Amino acid sequence: xxxxxxxxxxxxxxxxxxxxxxxxxxxxxxxxxxxxxxxxxxxxxxxxxxxxxxxxxxxxxxxxxxxxxxxxxxxxxxxxxxxxxxxxxxxxxxxxxxxxxxxxxxxxxxxxxxxxxxxxxxxxxxxxxxxxxxxxxxxxxxxxxxxxxxxxxxxxxxxxxxxxxxxxxxxxxxxxxxxxxxxxxxxxxxxxxxxxxxxxxxxxxxxxxxxxxxxxxxxxxxxxxxxxxxxxxxxxxxxxxxxxxxxxxxxxxxxxxxxxxxxxxxxxxxxxxxxxxxxxxxxxxxxxxxxxxxxxxxxxxxxxxxxxxxxxxxxxxxxxxxxxxxxxxxxxxxxxxxxxxxx
Amino acid sequence: xxxxxxxxxxxxxxxxxxxxxxxxxxxxxxxxxxxxxxxxxxxxxxxxxxxxxxxxxxxxxxxxxxxxxxxxxxxxxxxxxxxxxxxxxxxxxxxxxxxxxxxxxxxxxxxxxxxxxxxxxxxxxxxxxxxxxxxxxxxxxxxxxxxxxxxxxxxxxxxxxxxxxxxxxxxxxxxxxxxxxxxxxxxxxxxxxxxxxxxxxxxxxxxxxxxxxxxxxxxxxxxxxxxxxxxxxxxxxxxxxxxxxxxxxxxxxxxxxxxxxxxxxxxxxxxxxxxxxxxxxxxxxxxxxxxxxxxxxxxxxxxxxxxxxxxxxxxxxxxxxxxxxxxxxxxxxxxxxxxxxxxxxxxxxxxxxxxxxxxxxxxxxxxxxxxxxxxxxxxxxxxxxxxxxxxxxxxxxxxxxxxxxxxxxxxxxxxxxxxxxxxxxxxxxxxxxxxxxxxxxxxxxxxxxxxxxxxxxxxxxxxxxxxxxxxx
Numbered sequence: 001x002x003x004x005x006x007x008x009x010x011x012x013x014x015x016x017x018x019x020x021x022x023x024x025x026x027x028x029x030x031x032x033x034x035x036x037x038x039x040x041x042x043x044x045x046x047x048x049x050x051x052x053x054x055x056x057x058x059x060x061x062x063x064x065x066x067x068x069x070x071x072x073x074x075x076x077x078x079x080x081x082x083x084x085x086x087x088x089x090x091x092x093x094x095x096x097x098x099x100x101x102x103x104x105x106x107x108x109x110x111x112x113x114x115x116x117x118x119x120x121x122x123x124x125x126x127x128x129x130x131x132x133x134x135x136x137x138x139x140x141x142x143x144x145x146x147x148x149x150x151x152x153x154x155x156x157x158x159x160x161x162x163x164x165x166x167x168x169x170x171x172x173x174x175x176x177x178x179x180x181x182x183x184x185x186x187x188x189x190x191x192x193x194x195x196x197x198x199x200x201x202x203x204x205x206x207x208x209x210x211x212x213x214x215x216x217x218x219x220x221x222x223x224x225x226x227x228x229x230x231x232x233x234x235x236x237x238x239x240x241x242x243x244x245x246x247x248x249x250x251x252x253x254x255x256x257x258x259x260x261x262x263x264x265x266x267x268x269x270x271x272x273x274x275x276x277x278x279x280x281x282x283x284x285x286x287x288x289x290x291x292x293x294x295x296x297x298x299x300x301x302x303x304x305x306x307x308x309x310x311x312x313x314x315x316x317x318x319x320x321x322x323x324x325x326x327x328x329x330x331x332x333x334x335x336x337x338x339x340x341x342x343x
Numbered sequence: 344x345x346x347x348x349x350x351x352x353x354x355x356x357x358x359x360x361x362x363x364x365x366x367x368x369x370x371x372x373x374x375x376x377x378x379x380x381x382x383x384x385x386x387x388x389x390x391x392x393x394x395x396x397x398x399x400x401x402x403x404x405x406x407x408x409x410x411x412x413x414x415x416x417x418x419x420x421x422x423x424x425x426x427x428x429x430x431x432x433x434x435x436x437x438x439x440x441x442x443x444x445x446x447x448x449x450x451x452x453x454x455x456x457x458x459x460x461x462x463x464x465x466x467x468x469x470x471x472x473x474x475x476x477x478x479x480x481x482x483x484x485x486x487x488x489x490x491x492x493x494x495x496x497x498x499x500x501x502x503x504x505x506x507x508x509x510x511x512x513x514x515x516x517x518x519x520x521x522x523x524x525x526x527x528x529x530x531x532x533x534x535x536x537x538x539x540x541x542x543x544x545x546x547x548x549x550x551x552x553x554x555x556x557x558x559x560x561x562x563x564x565x566x567x568x569x570x571x572x573x574x575x576x577x578x579x580x581x582x583x584x585x586x587x588x589x590x591x592x593x594x595x596x597x598x599x600x601x602x603x604x605x606x607x608x609x610x611x612x613x614x615x616x617x618x619x620x621x622x623x624x625x626x627x628x629x630x631x632x633x634x635x636x637x638x639x640x641x642x643x644x645x646x647x648x649x650x651x652x653x654x655x656x657x658x659x660x661x662x663x664x665x666x667x668x669x670x671x672x673x674x675x676x677x678x679x680x681x682x683x684x685x686x687x688x689x690x691x692x693x694x695x696x697x698x699x700x701x702x703x704x705x706x707x708x709x710x711x712x713x714x715x716x717x718x719x720x721x722x723x724x725x726x727x728x729x730x731x732x733x734x735x736x737x738x739x740x741x742x743x744x745x746x747x748x749x750x751x752x753x754x755x756x757x758x759x760x761x762x763x764x765x766x767x768x769x770x771x772x773x774x775x776x777x778x779x780x781x782x783x784x785x786x787x788x789x790x791x792x793x794x795x796x797x798x799x800x801x802x803x804x805x806x807x808x809x810x811x812x813x814x815x
Contacts, residue, residue, distance in 0.1 A: 004589065099577075105393070108394065
């Protein structure tokens with residue numbers, strides 16, 4: 001198929017997936033912000049959410065203060081924020097429109113209708129009235145577009161490039177959701193050096209407890225709610241209970257969301273899909289990209305959570321995000337319209 | 344114009360219903376206003392969701408609008424359609440003969456049928472095409488011929504669109520919409536189907552592939568998603584199962600055209616192009632064009648790729664050439680024209696200019712190269728100021744204009760704010776020429792929604808209707 005067409009399909013899928021995961025991330029942040037805590041802590045929660053999306057500077061440029069309504073506004077409806085749900089759904093729809101001939105009518109109409117309905121939802125104040133319902137809506141539109149794709153599209157290259165976009169974006173986004181807790185702790189650099197005042201709570205459990213002392217007085221139940229919220233944000237709370245039949249511990253949450261190949265939003269599952277799809281669309285240039293993806297997949301498949309997190313969850317996730325980004329660049333070079341700037 | 348002198352497609356003057364509308368009118372009378380309002384809202388919602396929109400130039404990039412759709416169909420009885428169809432085939436055959444002639448032996452010109460300067464000095468004439476042989480000698484593969492009905496109900500050809508005529512997707516979507524909204528109507532009326540148009544088009548495009556290509560790769564070349572007809576480009580490419588390409592997707596190498604695919608370059612044999620000649624090849628035509636493909640003309644001239652329509656068809660649909668089409672039919676086919684032209688004054692002729700200047704308030708004056716309802720004056724609908732302003736433009740460049748009497752276009756009952764009222768309509772049938780001529784019954788009916796307006800172009804606030812040819 002045309003490289004340009006493949007490019008639009010790939011980004012269409014990435015943007016709808018990104019919108020979904022942004023909704024998930026906002027949802028978890030909103031939920032945890034309702035826990036009993038100081039205003040300072042609540043603000044840190046929102047800052048973390050922006051930090052993980054690499055949006056703190058652009059937020060600060062338009063909003064001098066930090067508050068839940070302002071962050072929600074910025075992350076949902078701000079057309080100048082290219083990562084807002086509004087911008088993502090618009091970009092998904094514009095990409096779909098550019099190649100609507102390569103989509104089934106059902107897929108195109110789903111994207112188009114999502115975009116039209118979004119404007120109605122925002123105009124009618126659903127976000128302010130019931131943010132949770134709005135996030136549900138975003139998630140379901142994304143579910144629908146994925147389902148319609150699987151349910152109606154011929155399984156040819158068009159289909160595969162859509163899938164490639166979906167899973168590459170999901171690998172990236174799940175890693176960011178997992179990492180959001182780290183950003184809540186403030187300056188990332190000092191944390192990486194093991195100098196922070198607060199522990200990275202993901203490493204509190206068992207063997208991975210290496211990065212300094214546990215902060216005294218941090219109520220343990222907050223931890224529980226935090227990780228429960230993370231699990232819920234990726235629809236994994238019930239799955240966790242079924243798989244582990246145990247209390248919620250950060251290490252197991254990490255294991256579930258990083259290594260479990262049968263957990264559909266885990267890093268392992270996402271990278272697996274990327275590898276399989278790359279194999280189906282391979283051409284005579286794509287060997288190196290496939291090799292890198294395969295290597296990453298193998299590490300997730302055969303790795304042990306304790307080893308992966310030996311240097312801390314944040315270090316692992318940072319490395320993972322870099323490699324996913326590298327694979328994305330490779331895909332663009334090998335098949336699509338080469339990226340001018342890294343996305 | 345006196346209202347009663349206007350031909351109404353549904354009613355005869357004293358209030359009776361024309362027989363071919365009998366069944367429909369009876370059905371309509373039985374529908375409640377509420378139901379019809381509901382159906383019209385539904386149609387709007389579906390068009391919006393499906394994204395059947397067009398961009399309006401000057402409205403800001405990316406502005407999309409719906410073309411208003413009217414649920415009362417325009418119905419053509421079978422005998423009238425047979426006459427139209429025969430006349431259209433004849434006309435398009437003659438136009439293709441003319442195009443071949445004009446770029447080869449120029450017999451028509453040498454026979455003195457048309458002033459030679461009027462062709463050779465015309466900006467639509469492409470000297471690059473002189474002596475070039477195109478597949479099957481066909482130039483206008485897709486022709487959209489605008490037909491109007493005036494006076495007591497006579498059909499006239501208003502203009503020939505031979506460059507990149509658009510609108511066929513609306514014809515198809517309108518039918519789909521009517522069948523969705525009112526399936527029972529299609530049980531009660533034997534409406535000739537049109538949905539196979541994309542099949543005919545694909546067959547047509549494949550039939551004109553370069554010699555020696557057995558299984559041609561056909562693509563549709565679009566200017567991109569901000570073009571007003573982008574919906575149609577995607578629609579047709581999808582319906583035919585061919586790639587929708589932009590100029591940047593194509594490149595020329597080793598004397599052939601290729602497209603960039605995820606598996607490397609792939610040879611292209613037939614390009615159904617929906618961009619104007621001027622933008623096709625920046626090395627030959629407009630150098631600032633980013634829509635075209637560098638080197639395309641060379642490949643085309645060597646016969647290794649087919650362009651549909653051919654380069655240079657504009658010379659045959661130029662409004663200053665239009666008055667000579669009946670002569671072309673006599674000259675090339677030895678036949679009597681079956682469809683009449685509208686009387687036309689060529690302002691390049693002093694007598695015609697004189698007449699035009701004296702009768703501006705009654706005439707329609709059009710730019711010879713323009714289309715889409717842009718750059719025209721409708722005398723009876725214009726203020727004195729607008730007429731005077733136009734007079735200056737006309738005097739500055741008389742050869743750029745033609746004038747025609749303001750035709751009392753036929754009307755068809757149409758939903759407007761106050762209920763149902765007659766509105767003026769025209770008809771654009773699509774004629775496909777390849778190794779044979781094919782067409783689907785009917786075409787796109789456009790309707791001028793403003794009361795009294797004669798301008799049906801979608802860019803000027805026109806709407807569309809489903810067009811029924813009734814089978815007997």
